[in-house]
Amino acid sequence: MTLTQFYTATSLDGFIADENHSLEWLFRQEQDRKGALNYDDFYAEVGALAMGRSTYDWVLDHEFKEKPVEEWKWVYDVPTWVFTHREPRVVPGADITFTGDDVPAVHDAMVKAADGRNVWIVGGGDLAGQFADHGLLDEVIACFAPVMLGAGAPLLPRRLDLETVEVHRNGAFACGRYRVVKPESSVE
Numbered sequence: 001m002t003l004t005q006f007y008t009a010t011s012l013d014g015f016i017a018d019e020n021h022s023l024e025w026l027f028r029q030e031q032d033r034k035g036a037l038n039y040d041d042f043y044a045e046v047g048a049l050a051m052g053r054s055t056y057d058w059v060l061d062h063e064f065k066e067k068p069v070e071e072w073k074w075v076y077d078v079p080t081w082v083f084t085h086r087e088p089r090v091v092p093g094a095d096i097t098f099t100g101d102d103v104p105a106v107h108d109a110m111v112k113a114a115d116g117r118n119v120w121i122v123g124g125g126d127l128a129g130q131f132a133d134h135g136l137l138d139e140v141i142a143c144f145a146p147v148m149l150g151a152g153a154p155l156l157p158r159r160l161d162l163e164t165v166e167v168h169r170n171g172a173f174a175c176g177r178y179r180v181v182k183p184e185s186s187v188e
Contacts, residue, residue, distance in 0.1 A: 002111050004119040006128035007042050007141040008155065009173070015152035016125055021054065023062075029145045029172045036168030037141060037175040046078055047117025048110040050131075053084035054153075055123035060089055079113040081106055083127055103130045125156045132160050137180050139165070143173040 009026050010016050017023055033040055051059075064072045074080070074094035082088060085100045099106055110119045121128045121137065131137040140162060142155065162178035169175070 002047070002114050002116060002118055003138040004107065004111075004121065004131060004136055005042075005139040005141055006121040006125075006131075006137060006156075007039075008123060008125075008128075009143045009145055010155045011147050011149040011152075012144055013148045013150065014155045015149040016123060016155055017058075017153040018149050019151040021058065021153065023058070025147050025149060026145060029147070031143075031171040031173060035170035035175075037143065037166070037170055037177060042141065043120075045118045046120045047114030048079045048081070049076060049120040049122050050081045050083065050106070050110060050127065051122040052124045052127040053082060053086065053088065055127075056082045056084070056088065060091070078117075079110070081110060103136065104134050107131065107134070107136045125154050129156050129158045129160070132156075132158070132180060135182055139180060140178045141175070142178070143170060143175040146172055 008016055011025065018025060032038060059075060063075055069092065072091050074091045074096065078095070080094070080096045082096060082098050083100070083106070084098055088098050090096070107119070121131055128137060128140070140156075140160070161181040163181050165177040165179050167174070167176045
């Protein structure tokens with residue numbers, strides 16, 4: 001069964017990027033690539049992914065800084081959807097769909113493209129919240145870094161009830177897998 005998951009790292013005070021939209025704080029943290037809830041094992045189960053425009057622009061700026069466009073190689077090998085209403089920079093040859101459509105319609109296409117594997121909501125927190133608002137987010141996997149940012153982009157800028165499935169230490173991170181508690185259908 002395909003799960004839709006928000007897998008992310010966050011500061012202890014709940015920010016996924018600092019107030020300057022930087023992730024430099026994250027890259028200073030020790031992570032075990034073989035430890036529980038590690039990225040490599042998680043990504044091996046991903047068949048499609050979605051990200052917001054800010055995350056997409058961050059990836060381009062971080063991965064392709066000072067490289068000519070003809071040297072760009074997209075960092076993901078699965079179909080990607082980028083939610084945006086602005087004209088994006090395009091990575092040549094990458095399987096990326098730019099969309100301004102509503103989350104439910106795009107989610108159906110993502111699940112189909114994932115072909116039995118999972119759908120990853122890469123970022124940001126608001127996009128993951130939109131999937132949750134439509135009852136389409138199944139899990140949150142959060143790795144908490146031992147750093148306090150004080151301000152920035154919140155992990156999830158809305159209420160979301162979760163059930164703890166598992167908790168582990170991975171390098172410097174405390175990582176948890178949480179099942180999204182979906183509201184009971186009302187019976188009339």
